[in-house]
Amino acid sequence: MRPTRELLESLPERFDHAVVAFVGAEGYPLSVASRFRVEADRGVILLDAPAGEAVAPPEGEEVNVVFSHIRPQPGVGYDERRYVSLWGSLRRSNGHLELEPDRTQHWDEQEMSFFEFSERGVPQARRYFEQVSAEQGREIGPRLSFGWLFLRATRLPFLTATIIPVGLGIAIAALRDDFSWWRALLTLIGGACIHLGLNVANDVFDTLSGADEANVNPTQFSGGSRVILYGLVDLPAMVALCVAFYAVGIGIGIALAAVSGWGLLWIGIAGALISLFYTAPPLKLVHRGLGEIAVFAGFGPIMTLGAYFVLAENYAWEPFFASLPVGILIALILYVNEVPDRPADAAAGKRTLPVRWSKDTVILAYDLAVAVTFALIAAFAISGVTARPTIIALAALPLAFPVHRALRDHYESPYELMPSMGKNIMLHGATGALLILGYAIAIVADAASSNPHAFLQ
Amino acid sequence: MGVLPERIEELLETALVSELTVIDRGGRPVTHPLIPMYDGELLYLTSSVLFSKKLEHIKENPRVSISISDPVAVNVERFARATIQGDATVDDSDLHSGWEERVLPLWRKKEPMIDFFLGKRVALPLFFERAIIEVRPRRAFLWEDGRTDREPEVFEVVEAVR
Numbered sequence: 001m002r003p004t005r006e007l008l009e010s011l012p013e014r015f016d017h018a019v020v021a022f023v024g025a026e027g028y029p030l031s032v033a034s035r036f037r038v039e040a041d042r043g044v045i046l047l048d049a050p051a052g053e054a055v056a057p058p059e060g061e062e063v064n065v066v067f068s069h070i071r072p073q074p075g076v077g078y079d080e081r082r083y084v085s086l087w088g089s090l091r092r093s094n095g096h097l098e099l100e101p102d103r104t105q106h107w108d109e110q111e112m113s114f115f116e117f118s119e120r121g122v123p124q125a126r127r128y129f130e131q132v133s134a135e136q137g138r139e140i141g142p143r144l145s146f147g148w149l150f151l152r153a154t155r156l157p158f159l160t161a162t163i164i165p166v167g168l169g170i171a172i173a174a175l176r177d178d179f180s181w182w183r184a185l186l187t188l189i190g191g192a193c194i195h196l197g198l199n200v201a202n203d204v205f206d207t208l209s210g211a212d213e214a215n216v217n218p219t220q221f222s223g224g225s226r227v228i229l230y231g232l233v234d235l236p237a238m239v240a241l242c243v244a245f246y247a248v249g250i251g252i253g254i255a256l257a258a259v260s261g262w263g264l265l266w267i268g269i270a271g272a273l274i275s276l277f278y279t280a281p282p283l284k285l286v287h288r289g290l291g292e293i294a295v296f297a298g299f300g301p302i303m304t305l306g307a308y309f310v311l312a313e314n315y316a317w318e319p320f321f322a323s324l325p326v327g328i329l330i331a332l333i334l335y336v337n338e339v340p341d342r343p344a345d346a347a348a349g350k351r352t353l354p355v356r357w358s359k360d361t362v363i364l365a366y367d368l369a370v371a372v373t374f375a376l377i378a379a380f381a382i383s384g385v386t387a388r389p390t391i392i393a394l395a396a397l398p399l400a401f402p403v404h405r406a407l408r409d410h411y412e413s414p415y416e417l418m419p420s421m422g423k424n425i426m427l428h429g430a431t432g433a434l435l436i437l438g439y440a441i442a443i444v445a446d447a448a449s450s451n452p453h454a455f456l457q
Numbered sequence: 458m459g460v461l462p463e464r465i466e467e468l469l470e471t472a473l474v475s476e477l478t479v480i481d482r483g484g485r486p487v488t489h490p491l492i493p494m495y496d497g498e499l500l501y502l503t504s505s506v507l508f509s510k511k512l513e514h515i516k517e518n519p520r521v522s523i524s525i526s527d528p529v530a531v532n533v534e535r536f537a538r539a540t541i542q543g544d545a546t547v548d549d550s551d552l553h554s555g556w557e558e559r560v561l562p563l564w565r566k567k568e569p570m571i572d573f574f575l576g577k578r579v580a581l582p583l584f585f586e587r588a589i590i591e592v593r594p595r596r597a598f599l600w601e602d603g604r605t606d607r608e609p610e611v612f613e614v615v616e617a618v619r
Contacts, residue, residue, distance in 0.1 A: 019526050021478040021486040027518075028542040028595070029478040029486045033526035033605050052608035055540075055598060066488040070474050070530055077568035078473050078530075083490050118584055121507030125583045128509040132549050142506075142586045143553045148579040230583055 003086060003104040009040045014082065014108075015067035018047055020090075020097070022063040030055060034097075036065075045086065047097040057097060059090050065099055082108035116414070119216040126231060141231045153227045153241065155199045160425070161299045161333070162195040163188065164432030165326050169307025171439035172319045175387060175446065178312040183260070186252055187310045191303055193249030198275040198298075200242040203228060205279035206348070207235060209287075215344030217414040246272065260310045267309065271302040287350045291338070292331040300327015322386045322435065325373045325393070329428040332369055335362075336403060336424045340414030363407045370400045370427075377435070389445075390438030396430040399423055459497030460614050465539045465597055468525045469495040471532040473567055476524045477502055477590070479514040479545075487514065493523055494563035500541065500592040501560050505584045512547050512588050521545045521592055528603060538600040541592070543614075549588035556587040 017033050024030035032050040039046060045065060050056065057063055064087050071080035086101035107117055125142075133140045144152065151157070170184045206212045207228045218226060227233040233241075250272060257264040274294045277283035285294045304323035309315055338345065338352045339362065346355045354362050374397050381391035406420030445452035459466055475493035478486050489511050494501040500523060504512055515521065524540040525531060548555060557575075564571055578585050598609040 016529070017526060019476050019488065019524055021476070021488045021522070021524075023480060023484065023486055024542075027480075028520045029480055029522040030542065030598075031476050031478045031486075031488060031522050031524040031526075031540055032598075033524065033538050033600075033603070048606060050605040054611060055605070055609060062485045064478065064486040064488050066476055066490075068474060068476060068490040068527065070490075070527070072473055072530060072532075073570075075569060077570040081490075085488060087485065115581070118505075118507050118581060121505070122583065124509055125506040125586070128506045128512065129586075131513070132552070136550075140552065142582050144579060144582050152579055152582075232582060 001104055003043075003084075003101050005040050005043065007084065007104065007106065008038050008043065008045070008101075011036070011038050011045070011067055011084065015069050015084070017067075018045070019066045019068070020047060020050070020057050020063055021066060022057045022061065025054075031066075032057070043100055045099045045101065046093075047090075047099065049092070049095070049097050057090055059092060061089065062087055063090050063099070065101070080110070081114075082106075082110070113414075116217055119218060122229060129231060144232055149227065149232060152225050153200065153203075153233055153238065154196045154245075155225055156196070158199065159192055159195060160429050160432075161330050162191045162303060164429065164436070165299055165303035165323055165330075166191045166307040167436045168322055168326060168432065168439070169304040169309075169319050170311060171436050171443070172304075172316075172322060172387075173308050173311035175439055175443050176312060180311060183256065183310050184307075186256055187307045190249050190252030190256065191307070193245045193252065194272060194275050195299075197242050197245030197249055198278060199225070200238055200245060201276060202279045204235065204238050204242055205281075205284075207238075209279075209348045209350075211344055211348035211350060214347040215341060217340050217344070246276070256310050261313050263315070264306065264309050267302055267306045271298055271306065274298045274302070286352065289351050289353050289356055291352055292335050295334045296327040296331040299330040300324060318386060321376075321380050322390070325377050326428070326432050326435065328369055328373045328376075329431055332366060333425055333428055335366065335369075336407070336417075336421055339407065339411065340417055359407075359411050362411075363404065366407060367404060370397075370404075373431070377431070381438070386435075387439050387442035389441040390435050392438050392441075393431050393434035396427060396434055399427040399430060403427065459495070461495075461541065461594055461597055462599060462610075462612050464537055464599055464601075465525075465541065465612075466495065466497075467533050468531055468537060468539050469493055469500070471567075472525045472527075473530040474527060475502075476526060477511065478522045478524070479511050480518045480520060481514050482517060487511065492564060492567055493525065494560055494567075496563070498593075500543065500594060501563060502590040502592070503556050503560050503564065503587045504590060506552060506586045506588070507583050509588065512549065512590070515545045515547050515590060519545045521590075523592060526603075535601075536603045538603040538605060540598045540609075541594045542596045543592040543594040545590050545592045547588050547590055552586045552588060556589050560589055 018036040019031050021031040032055050034047045036047050066085045068083040070078040072078050084106040087103040088099050088101040090097045203224045206224050212229045253268040300323045304319045308319040338354045342354050345352050377393045380386040403420045403424045410416035474490050476488050477491045478488045481487050491502045522542045526538050528536045594614040597612040600609045
């Protein structure tokens with residue numbers, strides 16, 4: 001890449017000195033520090049010639065002039081890493097060495113995060129593993145311990161998305177005196193297996209579609225597990241893991257239907273299909289901008305109603321209504337996480353809502369969805385559609401404010417957006433936990449008194 | 458006392474960054490900022506597989522130079538600049554943990570934070586798949602006070618007796 005005028009002009013304020021590297025006598029490279037100044041109009045760098053024949057850079061041959069900067073942080077290391085490397089031929093001019101660079105390579109961690117810089121190196125890493133494998137005559141690849149690999153491949157921490165709606169369904173059933181420890185536990189395990197199957201399937205299909213490879217801005221909340229892309233797990237192993245999770249989840253679902261009632265199958269089938277066709281062809285729901293609706297349904301009403309059915313052996317409106325705020329907030333996690341993935345998703349043909357909409361529309365829709373969520377919580381609690389103590393879930397609302405601000409201020413900066421993506425996940429977790437706590441309060445009040453205060457019912 | 462002049466060893470002891478220059482397939486110099494480490498006999502650098510082009514170059518042409526040029530990046534009483542030419546070898550026999558045994562203690566002295574990042578290896582697994590670059594010094598150049606407008610002292614390195 002040819003250096004731009006802006007890049008050359010920026011050098012004096014970003015760097016204190018240059019280093020001229022060239023191939024010297026006996027074929028060894030030699031690098032010598034030099035003072036420099038830039039004549040941007042002419043597109044040249046003027047360097048002080050180092051003294052001495054032994055270290056004189058050659059004229060007419062390609063040299064590499066590099067500018068490098070760090071800021072030491074005693075006891076820690078350093079930050080403010082940046083470098084600019086220029087290549088071109090030197091010529092002597094008025095006692096100086098003059099470089100008219102024709103090629104550059106540069107990085108500034110304040111312009112491109114280290115994570116993104118690293119992600120751009122993944123193809124080189126894969127090539128290097130192939131070379132080393134060929135040289136050493138054995139398969140060599142990256143490794144992680146089994147525990148960390150399992151956590152990364154399945155995206156285990158995201159299981160809160162299942163624990164919350166299932167816990168809510170269990171709590172609502174328990175308030176109606178329909179509770180069984182083993183059924184509750186099996187429901188949680190079955191739901192978790194379907195969820196983990198979905199996560200793994202998502203990676204499999206994003207690998208096949210090229211979405212993961214195109215994404216150089218993954219964060220800890222978006223961009224998938226990347227275990228296939230990194231070569232940590234191969235595609236067939238991930239497919240096998242996906243099938244295993246679905247098999248166990250579906251098996252548990254069928255067993256629970258056998259004891260709770262075959263009516264559970266309808267919701268179980270709907271959940272499994274939505275989960276699978278979230279990224280799988282031919283539906284590829286997330287590619288069509290339907291990801292949020294799928295996630296809302298799957299991790300909202302379907303999980304809460306299913307968990308409730310397992311214990312109460314019937315369907316009811318209360319778990320449906322109670323699940324709506326949880327469903328909206330989980331959809332908003334996906335929605336915000338899709339913001340940094342926009343370029344890669346668009347390249348892979350995933351027409352998610354943030355790909356389709358403008359920044360203003362995305363933020364407006366987020367604000368409206370949050371407003372509707374907390375309005376529903378208040379309306380349901382006050383009207384008695386849900387247990388009245390669930391009104392305490394309104395306390396989680398302030399967690400949405402930093403997310404709004406981050407979307408407004410850091411929409412184009414994946415890594416500056418990352419902390420607010422965490423806050424958005426906390427918004428879902430805290431709201432869901434408070435809704436469950438609201439039901440727990442109602443259960444305790446119900447157990448403590450035959451006629452509890454209206455607010456505690 | 459190692460194989461290099463004491464003034465250069467002082468620089469290597471504290472330098473947080475150096476410039477490693479390798480020669481690419483076309484015979485052109487390519488320079489990479491890296492942390493230099495030194496055990497009195499060999500210089501060590503380490504490179505992630507993510508940025509492993511330099512390793513390929515070294516395997517094809519082991520001649521390298523390492524310069525210490527940034528006054529901000531060293532902590533010595535009297536600043537100097539130095540360049541060390543030498544022959545490099547790449548040790549990628551155990552990319553996963555070989556470097557942890559051999560160079561992490563030296564790395565930790567200069568960048569204590571590395572242990573924190575290593576604890577989060579799951580977040581950046583490829584960054585911690587690393588080769589070791591060992592450089593046997595051959596010749597060294599020293600510019601007292603860092604002034605390259607004056608001729609450097611040149612030292613031919615005598616190999617340590619092992």
